[in-house]
Amino acid sequence: MKKFILLILYYLLLSFNTYVFSAEDKNQDLLKIGVLAPFSGELKELGEEILYSINIALHDLGNPKIKIFPEDSGSKNEKMVKACEKFQDNGIKIIIGPVESKLTNKLFGCQNLIFLSLSNMSSSINKNVLMLGINLESQLLSIKSFIKQKKRKKTVILFPKNDYTKHIEKNISLMNFSNTKIYKYDQDPEKLTKQIEKLTNYKQRKINLDSRIKKLEESDDPKDLKELSKLKQKYTLGKVNFDSIIILDFGDSLKSVLTSLAYTDVSDEEILIITGNQWFDQSLLEETSIKNFYFPSVNYKNFKIFNDNFYKIYNYRPTEISILSYDAIGLIYYAWKRSGEIKSINNFNFKKDIKGKVGKFNISENKVIQKLRIYKIYDGNFTEYNF
Numbered sequence: 001m002k003k004f005i006l007l008i009l010y011y012l013l014l015s016f017n018t019y020v021f022s023a024e025d026k027n028q029d030l031l032k033i034g035v036l037a038p039f040s041g042e043l044k045e046l047g048e049e050i051l052y053s054i055n056i057a058l059h060d061l062g063n064p065k066i067k068i069f070p071e072d073s074g075s076k077n078e079k080m081v082k083a084c085e086k087f088q089d090n091g092i093k094i095i096i097g098p099v100e101s102k103l104t105n106k107l108f109g110c111q112n113l114i115f116l117s118l119s120n121m122s123s124s125i126n127k128n129v130l131m132l133g134i135n136l137e138s139q140l141l142s143i144k145s146f147i148k149q150k151k152r153k154k155t156v157i158l159f160p161k162n163d164y165t166k167h168i169e170k171n172i173s174l175m176n177f178s179n180t181k182i183y184k185y186d187q188d189p190e191k192l193t194k195q196i197e198k199l200t201n202y203k204q205r206k207i208n209l210d211s212r213i214k215k216l217e218e219s220d221d222p223k224d225l226k227e228l229s230k231l232k233q234k235y236t237l238g239k240v241n242f243d244s245i246i247i248l249d250f251g252d253s254l255k256s257v258l259t260s261l262a263y264t265d266v267s268d269e270e271i272l273i274i275t276g277n278q279w280f281d282q283s284l285l286e287e288t289s290i291k292n293f294y295f296p297s298v299n300y301k302n303f304k305i306f307n308d309n310f311y312k313i314y315n316y317r318p319t320e321i322s323i324l325s326y327d328a329i330g331l332i333y334y335a336w337k338r339s340g341e342i343k344s345i346n347n348f349n350f351k352k353d354i355k356g357k358v359g360k361f362n363i364s365e366n367k368v369i370q371k372l373r374i375y376k377i378y379d380g381n382f383t384e385y386n387f
Contacts, residue, residue, distance in 0.1 A: 036097030
């Protein structure tokens with residue numbers, strides 16, 4: 001089975017990558033890059049996709065001195081330690097991967113290796129691990145700046161109760177949001193709706209509307225009749241106690257929150273609704289409950305160009321992690337050309353912004369901060385908001 005996997009990896013690189021790896025090549029002028037990704041098991045297609053993206057980056061750079069050495073981490077990272085031992089035996093110091101951050105502690109034991117993980121669980125460079133994913137701190141920094149620019153004074157931050165709750169709470173505490181209320185919700189739709197009703201004071205606002213309508217129905221005054229006609233098109237009467245809301249969620253769970261907000265008559269014209277990075281999820285364009293909301297994300301133009309290019313070469317649309325794999329190659333190459341070699345994780349601390357496919361990002365003082373842009377879902381499209 002092991003020989004079969006290696007044969008697949010060799011075929012991938014031989015067929016699509018002119019920069020074929022060679023474990024026997026001892027040329028000191030080479031930039032050797034390991035790739036630690038799942039090439040077997042249920043996630044093997046993700047591993048192949050990472051290699052495909054790296055291959056595109058290599059061809060764009062056009063430097064034959066870059067050599068790629070892929071190793072299988074397995075679907076559950078069970079092979080990760082053995083793969084790292086093999087990297088060290090072959091004199092490979094810089095590694096792209098792993099995809100997940102759950103077993104990061106095992107990477108700390110490989111002190112001679114430098115890992116550019118594709119995870120987004122931390123903005124901080126921890127020992128020998130740098131995470132290139134779009135981290136929450138970067139998202140919150142962009143959101144905070146956006147809220148300030150929009151002059152909103154009362155913000156509610158919503159996020160689900162799940163395995164990432166403590167991670168979200170930790171990042172929020174770093175932001176020092178002013179006049180902010182934090183609200184954790186259940187992902188069960190029935191419980192969620194009741195919680196959003198409480199948050200928005202829905203029942204009282206509903207009573208306000210019914211009471212006002214009843215009173216106006218007893219009047220013959222033209223002004224009252226005109227007001228009555230307008231109120232009968234509403235669901236509630238009265239404002240909510242916030243002017244902006246941040247929802248740190250995605251997928252169906254996010255859609256459930258948006259649906260609950262629409263049900264409780266929270267107007268996207270009056271309330272600034274912002275979510276975390278959505279990676280331009282096309283299914284959100286079909287969401288009708290809340291038609292207008294904002295989110296921070298990577299450079300949309302570059303994202304589309306990369307995805308279209310990937311599709312032309314490999315005939316399918318990649319996942320979001322692919323563009324991170326592409327940028328990982330560019331970042332390693334930049335550090336290598338800048339210093340002549342990569343000795344430690346400190347070689348990735350730069351004083352200036354770096355440009356990648358995802359946009360600008362900064363790595364300094366052992367922290368990775370992406371300079372994310374703000375996008376709006378408006379009229380069935382993703383539109384960049386300039387501020």
